[in-house]
Each structure stands twice: as C-alpha cells, then as structure tokens.
Amino acid sequence: METASHSTEAKTNYLNADYGIKSWLLTTDHKRIALLYLGSITVFFFLGGFFAMLIRLELLTPAGDLVLSDTYNKLFTMHGVVMIFLFLIPSIPAVFGNFLVPMMIGAKDLAFPKLNLASWYIFIIGAGFILYAILTGGLDTGWTFYTPYSTTYSNSNVVAAALGVFITGFSSIFTGLNIIVTVHRMRAPGLTWRRLPLFIWAHYATSVIMVLGTPVLAITIVLVALERLFHFGIFDPRLGGDPLLFQHLFWFYSHPAVYIMILPSMGVMSEVIACFSRKRIFGYDFVAMSSVAIAVLGFLVWAHHMFVAGISTYAAMIFSLLTFFVAIPSAVKVFNWTATLYKGSITFETPMLYAFAFIGLFTMGGLTGVFLGAVAIDLHVTDTYFVVAHFHYVMVGGGVTGFLCALHFWWPKMTGKMYPEAFAKLSAVLVFVGFNLTFFPQFVLGYMGMPRRYHAYPPEFQVLNVMSTAGASILAVGFLMPMIYLAWSLQYGKEAGPNPYRAAGLEWMTASPPPEFNFDETPVVTWEAYNYDEIDGTKKGVEVVG
C-alpha cells in the first residue's frame, strides 16, 4: 500500500502537471473539471446572493419603496433560478462528487472523462442562456415557470431562461450517469458495495434522481417553449389544455430535485461526523439504504406542492401520507449521526462545526416539511413565509452548509494547503447565527400570515422583517469570509500533508494535491469503511495512514 510518507517533497500533482489556460479548458481530469465547476458555481452563488440582498433590502420597510413590484417579481425569480439551477443542483455532485468519487473508490478517473468535460461546457452554455435572459429584461415567472403565465402572459424572457434550464439539465444528467457507471464499474479490487464510503452511496442515490428526473423536466420545458413560441395548446386552458398537467410534470422532477440538493450533503455529513468522532458510523447499512429510500420515495410525493392547486382530496391524502413516509429515512440518518457522536472522541474543527449546524438546521427544515405535508396545515400556511423559511432551512441550512462543510474538509486534499482554522471557525459561527436570524423569523411571519412574493407588507410585520434582513447581512459576511481566507491559504496556508485529519478513506491515502492519476498504484481494499478503531489503534505501531 502506498503510504505517501514522502509526498511532501516537490512532486508532480494534478495542479502542476501542466500549465496554461488550454490545459484547463481541454482537461479531462475529473479533479480539474471539479475545480472548473467550483469556480463557476461560486460566481453564480454570489450572483444569486446579490439578488437575495436586494430582496431583503426591499423588505426592510413595509412600503414597496426600493423597487417596483415588477422588478421585485424578477428579483425573486432570478434568485431562485440562479441558486437552484446554477448553484445548488451542481454544487456538491459536480464539484465534490466529481473530485472525490473516483478517489474514494480507487479509480484513475470517472468512467467517461470526455463526457465529464462536456457536461461542464453544457453547464456553461446553459448558464449563458440564463444570464442572457437576466441581462435582457429578466424573468418574472417564479423559478417554477407555472403555466399559463409563463406560456402566455409573462412579458419577460421565458424562452431564453427555459432553454438555459433545459441545457443545464443535460449537464446534470451526464454527471449523474457518469457517477452511476463509475461506481458500478470502476471500484478498486476489494472495494465491495458494503465497504463504500457513505458519500458514495449518497451520490449514487443522487445520480439516480438526476438520471430519472431531469429528462422529465427537459421535455416539460420543451412543451412550454412550444406553447409559448407556436401557441401549441398543451397547458393553457384557453387553448383547451390543463395547467395542472404542467404542475404534475414539473414537480415530478422538481420535488426529487430537492433531494438532489440535500442527499450529497448528507453524504458529506457521514464522512465528517465519523472522522471527528473517531468512530465507525453507527448503522452503516441503514444510512446507506436510507439514501436509496429517499431517492425512491422522493419520486412519489410530488403532488404535495399542489394541495391548493385543485387536485382531488383523495389524491392529496395519499400524497400527504407518502410525504410522511419520506421523513423516515431522513430521520434514520439524523439518529444514526447522533448515535455515531455518542461516546465518540469529538473534536471541533471547522467541518465538524458545519456538521453540527447541518444536523440542527436540517432537522428543523425536515420537520417543518412534515408540517407542510399535512394537508390541513398546508392549506393554512401555503404560499406564506412559512414555506420560504422551510425550504431555506433545507436548502441553505442543509445544502449550503453541507457544501461549506465539504469545502473545508477536502480543501487540504484539493489544494494541499490548510485553511486558517480560527477564521474558518468564526465564519462557521457567523453563518449559523446569521442563517437562523434570517430565516427563523420567517417561520413566525408565515404562521402569522405574511404571504410570499410581495414587495410590500402591513407594518405589523416590520420587526421580524428587520431581524431577517439583519441576519441576512451577517450571513453575507459569513459567506464572503471563506472566499478571502481560502484564497489567502492557497499562497500562505500551512502545508496539509496527505492526511491532516487522520481520516479514513482512499482519498486520504494519496498525496495532497493528488497526482494526476490519483494513485501511484491501484489500491487494494481489505478493510471496512470508517475503520477509525484500526487507524487510531495501530497509530503507534505501523503507520497505516499518512
């Protein structure tokens, strides 16, 4: 087994193997493609964040005084479209999945390296269309493109934006396809399915959703475009069509898409929590299978977005019940993580702080999802800030927290440098405090009846809205800080060495940054995942890791 004990010497790695812009733009190395994605989605994250700040500024006062109502419609639409399609969907799978899946299974690359590069280009082209739509008048349909507004009445750039979403969808399909095939066909000798890190299981489940769900969104968008451009009657009731059909098709993808955004974060949590508790993950089989269960059940709950849209009461009851079912595998994960923490040797490095934040925030986001899945409560709080708070707890509290957790945990592996621990901890705390201050008041606002998607509101809601805007400012600082100190660490950060956390997993058994083809020799796996007892127990004797 390569122990990488002498990897601190200057050595060729994937970053210095070749220089120049061409070596990046034509690379088929999954690690470089991951960094291309990281750069692009960071830009889109701050663009989406910019729209969010404008929304929060408008809502600082009850009167609609900063922007016109039409502009406000465009702001929340563009915030949603950019954050969902250009940041959250590709975030962890395309960056960390890309970087880590081959490394964690001891492969030299993903199964289809050229397809992998192509998916980045497809993503950029799709993003180009979305940016074009934003720059030439914007989009005001909400990120959901509901018909008939989107196909008939909206005066904004629906077709360009929809085309952008259609195209980025293919990048997501190809990433998912690549990951599934890689996990099936490229595992190192000895790495059986039940020895796989849970990050891999989570990405496998995510990829199944990407592969099965995204094509349905694609064809739905094609039909919307046909109706808008050529007045083909499909969804517009004036043309005899049924707008509910659009909602069914749209949510058939877009509800499972929520799990595309959260499952990878759950995979990250399993790695990080095991590492900083120095313990084997509790209930490995259950955590692995709960990812698969979420992927399967996630396809059966879509109509809970449509309780007030005019579906039958019986359909609503069934979808409500199925929605409760999907809470079970999510709870299985949360309980298994807490059981892993129990009697662990816990340390509080930055990734672990994010992991704690994730457990708490995701639990709140998930539980309020169960509230919303209950038809009676949903009728009361649908289209209020309660819904806004709920999905931000899942997507920011879960998705973005998981992304930042992964970014800190694997930053030393990707760059070979440590991030500055004190600054990183400070920003983790700021994110946690800022996030709760932003979104917790929104639960209250929603429960009191403040509707979403309005640029003005009655004065009695102002105090909570001011709290929310103040929290958003803190959150913004928490998000900007890593940009600065991570960039700083590229030059001045401490050398990380191959395995700064003494973590388990094949990716830590090679140099940081890894060599071009990941491993000097193909590893042979003879141990279970998360063998922290073995790593810590044998630490004084034979140097097993790093």
Added chain:
Amino acid sequence: MSDSETAVQNLKHHFADLEQQKATSTFGMWLFLVTEIMFFGGMFASYLIYRLSYYNAWVAGSQTMEIQYGAINTAVLICSSLTMVLSVHSAKLGKRKMTAICLILTLVLGFAFLGIKGVEYYGHWVHHEVPGLNFHFEHTGNYDPRHVEIFFSLYFAMTGMHAVHMIIGAGLLTWLLIANARGRFSSEYNSPVEMVGLYWHFVDLIWIYLFPLLYLISHHHNG
C-alpha cells in the same frame, strides 16, 4: 493495422483492459437510454391523460392520420434496424467493407423515413392541421375542437422529438462511417458501432409505440 494494435490504441488510460472499457460503455449507453425513456415518458404520460380526458376529440384526431405513411415508415425503420444490426455484426467480424455498406444502407433508410415524415408534415400543413399556426378542424362530433388541436400538438411534439433523435442518429452514423473508413474498428474494438446500434434501435422502438398510439388506435372506432 492489426487487430491488437487498434485494441491497444483504443484502450483509455483509466481502464484496466478492453473488457472493462466495453462493459463500462455498454452500461453507460443503457443508462442513457433510460434517461431517453423518461424524456419521451413525459409526453407519453401527457398523451395518456389527455386521451382519457378528451376521448372523443382524440378519436377524431387520430382518424385523420394517413395510415399508409405511418405504415411505410414503420417498415422503413424496421429494415433500418436490420441493416444496423448487420453493421454491428460485420464490425465484430472485422469486415470493414461490409460494415460500411450496412451503415450506408441504415443511413439511407433513416433519410427515407425523414423524407416520408416531411411529406406527411406538409400534408398536415395543407389540411390546416398544424396547431397554433394554421389550425382549422371540421368539427362533426360531440367534442371540443380545441382538444383535437391538443392531439395535434402532442402529435407534433412526439413525432418531432422522434425526428430530432433520428437526425442525431444520422449524425452518429456518419461519424461511424468516417471512423470505419479510417480503420478505427476491428474485431477486438468495435464498441462505438455497437453503442450507436443500441441508440438506433431505441429510436426505432419509440416509433414502434408512436405508430399504434397515434395512427392505429382509433382506426376501427365508429365515433
């Protein structure tokens, strides 16, 4: 170039051997076809829902279809599947010339399909059956003519998407022909031919469902 040379030349760096490489690309292709099923599935589901909701209008729409075009095209596509499978077979035997001939035949049949489809589309235009642009339907039964328009909307969406897939397939066949002429395939390395074959058969299969659902289903219905 000998067989083992093309084999070595075509083994990508991240695979242990050609066998693993081939198993990987076959699996990838099947998975891609699953995504295609979901893609067309969205339209098949819409078709099913509207057919159940607007049954009489659906019958009226389907009865205007000219079955001879659909039938001839079905025959053309089945023949093209035969020539495709023959080209995969000859590629596996390392017969370059035979592979080329079969690929050209497949390509010709593919274009024949698209040509006939084009003639049919022109007929729809002449008969004012293109939704949105020039739709006018002689309304005789107990149904809303707008629902016949929806039938035609889905007809054009489904057959149009199928035609787009045929055009992509024609592009892939052309690429295979060029690669074959350059001697890239051998009895040991021929998986691109096989992968394009899978795709081509899949696109044929979509048509095998479209033909009865759009043309035949209401043929004997006295509505």
